[in-house]
Structure formats: C-alpha cells, structure tokens
Amino acid sequence: MLTSVNPKLPMRDKTATKEYYVNRLSFEELGTADYPEYLMVKRDAIEIHFYAFKNLDPKENYGQIYIRTNDIEGLYQSLLDKRVAIHPAGHLQTKPWGQKEFSLLDPDNNLLTFGQSI
Structure with missing residues (x-):
C-alpha cells in the first residue's frame, strides 16, 4: 500500500536552497547527518x-510540484x-477546475504550486 510521496528536485547551491525553504517557507531540515549533495526538508x-x-541552468529547469493545503x-x-516572492503569473x-491556487519559484526555478479544493 502506498503511504506518501517525497518529490526530489534539483538544487545548485544547498545553502541557498536550505535558506529559502527553512527561513522563508518555514520548513525544517530533516536528518542529523550533513550530506553535501542532498537535502531533505x-x-x-x-x-x-x-x-x-x-550545472543546472534555472532557465531550463522544469521541476515542479503541487502541494495541497x-x-x-x-x-x-x-x-x-x-x-x-509570488510567481508573477x-x-x-x-481556477476553473475547482481549485484555489498560487505559485512560487524557488532559487533554482522549481515551481511550487499550492492548492485547495473549493
């Protein structure tokens, strides 16, 4: 039986990604070991x-997740x-599909869309 999904997104700079998610979006870092190539929040x-x-080019990054709230x-x-910063659009x-939504772009141009059914 499936119980959860944990998306994996690309990051160029762990410090910048951690700062954005922990300090700006109020996530907490998971784990006690520091892996330089990996971050969990x-x-x-x-x-x-x-x-x-x-070597990620943010202009060519199409990483995205949809988070329900x-x-x-x-x-x-x-x-x-x-x-x-809220995504300009x-x-x-x-939305016509029965969701109230907004979106953000993280430092690597990963799109985070938050939605709630109405």
Whole structure:
C-alpha cells in the first residue's frame, strides 16, 4: 500500500536552497547527518528532497510540484507577510477546475504550486 510521496528536485547551491525553504517557507531540515549533495526538508505532512545539480541552468529547469493545503488563504498571507516572492503569473486565484491556487519559484526555478479544493 502506498503511504506518501517525497518529490526530489534539483538544487545548485544547498545553502541557498536550505535558506529559502527553512527561513522563508518555514520548513525544517530533516536528518542529523550533513550530506553535501542532498537535502531533505519537511513542513507539516510535506517532505521534499533535493539533490545537487551544480550545472543546472534555472532557465531550463522544469521541476515542479503541487502541494495541497487546507488553508490556502492563510498560507498565502503568511508568505506575503514574509515578503516571499509570488510567481508573477501565480497570485492567489480560483481556477476553473475547482481549485484555489498560487505559485512560487524557488532559487533554482522549481515551481511550487499550492492548492485547495473549493
């Protein structure tokens, strides 16, 4: 039986990725060992893994994940309060497919879309 999924996204700079997810998005780092080529972060029931890809060109990165939430407006406002940049075309809006969504781009251009069913 399947119980969870933990996406793996590319990162160029572990320090920058960790700073963004931990300090800006309020995730916590997982694990006690420091692996220079790997990073794991968690927030609530969401766990995201990152692998080193030093030659990644952010303009050619199409990494993306969709994260469901049960408080889209609260999450959106908390990120605005922290001055986290929202994707230029991804501000909070109701979509025709019955979701309220917004999107962010991390330092490596991985697209994070947050959504809640309405």
